[in-house]
Amino acid sequence: MEKNLEPKTVTCRCGNPIVMTEESDWCTKCVRKVYYHEKEQRSHRWDNMYIFGVIVVVITFLAYVFLELIVTPAV
Numbered sequence: 001m002e003k004n005l006e007p008k009t010v011t012c013r014c015g016n017p018i019v020m021t022e023e024s025d026w027c028t029k030c031v032r033k034v035y036y037h038e039k040e041q042r043s044h045r046w047d048n049m050y051i052f053g054v055i056v057v058v059i060t061f062l063a064y065v066f067l068e069l070i071v072t073p074a075v
Contacts, residue, residue: 010034
């Protein structure tokens with residue numbers, strides 16, 4: 001992370017203005033991550049969505065394996 005950037009006032013989604021000199025920081029009002037560049041915020045959001053999607057796929061696969069291979073139909 002790059003330190004000591006030009007001071008920039010960034011407004012958090014909660015409306016709290018933050019003067020930033022680093023790539024990212026935490027909002028003191030709502031405790032959300034705030035980024036110096038908008039591109040970093042979008043990248044972070046896509047990374048979170050990707051991780052959530054992978055977790056959903058893994059849980060779905062494990063449920064499928066349990067239902068199809070482990071549980072036998074009661075006849």
